[in-house]
Amino acid sequence: MSETDELLNSIVMEMRRGVVILGVLSRLSESEYGYSLVQTLEKENFPVEPGTLYPLLRRLEKQGLLDSSWDTSENRPRKYYRLSDKGRKIYEDLIVEWQKISGSITALVKSERGMK
Amino acid sequence: MEMVERYIYAVTKKLPERQRSDIEQELRSLIEDMLSAQAKNDPPTAEDVEAVLRELGDPAQLADRYRAKQSYLIGPENYDTYILVLKIVFAAVAFGITLAMTISYFVEPPKSIMDLFVDYFGGIFGALLQVFAWVTVIFAIIESRSLPLSREFKDEQWSLADLPELPDRNLMIRLSEPIISLLFAVIALIIFNTAEHLIAIYSISADETLRVIPLFNQEGFRSLLPLLNIMLALGIVKESLKLVIRKWTRGLAVINLVLNVFSFGLFVLFVRGDGLWNDAFFAFWVEAGLIPADADPMVLWGKVITGLIAVVALGFLIDSAVNLYKSLRYQV
Secondary structure (H helix, E strand, O other), X not given: OOHHHHHHXXXXXXXXXXXXXXXXXXXXXXXXXXXXXXXHHHHOOOOOOHHHHHXXXXXXXXXXXXXXXXXXXXXXXXXXXXXXHHHHHXXXXXXXXXXXXXXXXXXXXXXXXXXX | OHHHHHHHHHHHOOOOHHHHHHHHHHHHHHHHHXXXXXXXXXXXXXXXXXXXXXXXXXXXXXXXXXXXXXOOOOOHHHHHHHHHHHHHHHHHHHHHHHHHHHXXXXXXXXXXXXXXXXXXXXXXXXXXXXXXXXXXXXXXXXXXXXXXXXXXXXXXXXXXXXXXXXXXXXXXXXXXXXXXXXXXXXXXXXXXXXXXXXXXXXXXXXXXXXXXXXXXXXXXHHHHHHHHHHHHHHHHHHHHHHHHXXXXXXXXXXHHHHHHHHHHXXXXXXXXXXXXXXXXXXXXXXXXOOOOOOOOHHHHHHHHHHHHHHHHHHHHXXXXXXXXXXXXXXXX
């Protein structure tokens, strides 16, 4: 990997880091366990590594955005997460923020292209 | 499957007790899920397990992500100060030793150039290693207690009232103060390490010859010298911190207090140390008729030492208390 690629890669990672939470919250209106979420996100072309997702889920739970419960009825016990009321409120506000950012950046990029 | 348990253990062993079992279980079911989704063989082979664990990545990094906070010996917040203090202390020590070596070169020329080099570089290397260790230990303590060294704001929530007052003469540390102290500390280091026998009573006796009666018993002094050196080194570290931070923050005042306590302890151990004082020194006082012949010079000297300790204690106490008070009032 060349130096430019590496640099690009690290900038993309940083960019993704900011929106990962939004992506995760969007899939948690219904209860999901960690690995099913990994697979869903991958299917939606927004792959998040389990090593990143699992600690993140715990953090969001600690911050009160997610509720969790252990399901031990199956042969493999799994921890399910879903949005709490607080999480839902924050999720909806985040969507608005995301649309603002996305709109402004799209406009900025477009106008710069137009100037050339 | 033993590898899976070892991996889980590697991730969770340094995490807080309360979260450990929960994270363990969650990781275990994650790895099982990944294995049943990705393994080519059923039951999964060792290669399948390895592939999954590799995908999860370095256990130490995963643990860091769970912790969500990096742990440092010396964090980015204090790193610049640390380097600056090291530079100042290194310069002071190197200067001191060079000066000491120069003096001793003239007082007592070495047998060969080789000896001189060995003494000089050996001495410098040893001393730098010592101060490096001390400074690092002190900064590591600062880090682990997360004392703010030069930070003004405790968190994001700040108001205009929190802005630092314009430099208050009472709180600023004047540049001259630590520099003079550093100078004295270095000179003391040099004298005590190279010319302690010159601290003496000089008298002309009746036959007009010069009598030199050293204050210290050379052997006793040598064995107690490390205490004195550590005390002076702590002093140098303290003054360097003052030189860098330049005002009495709460963190600095606390360090000042701690270093003062240690220095005072070392001082007491030193002056009360076995065989420190020269017996001939006491004999001189009796001989000179300055104390009555029937008084025990040792008892009198004991009182002098007690008085000395009291004065030094008072000095350290005032220095610690005044600066602590200043810093507390300043940060409110």
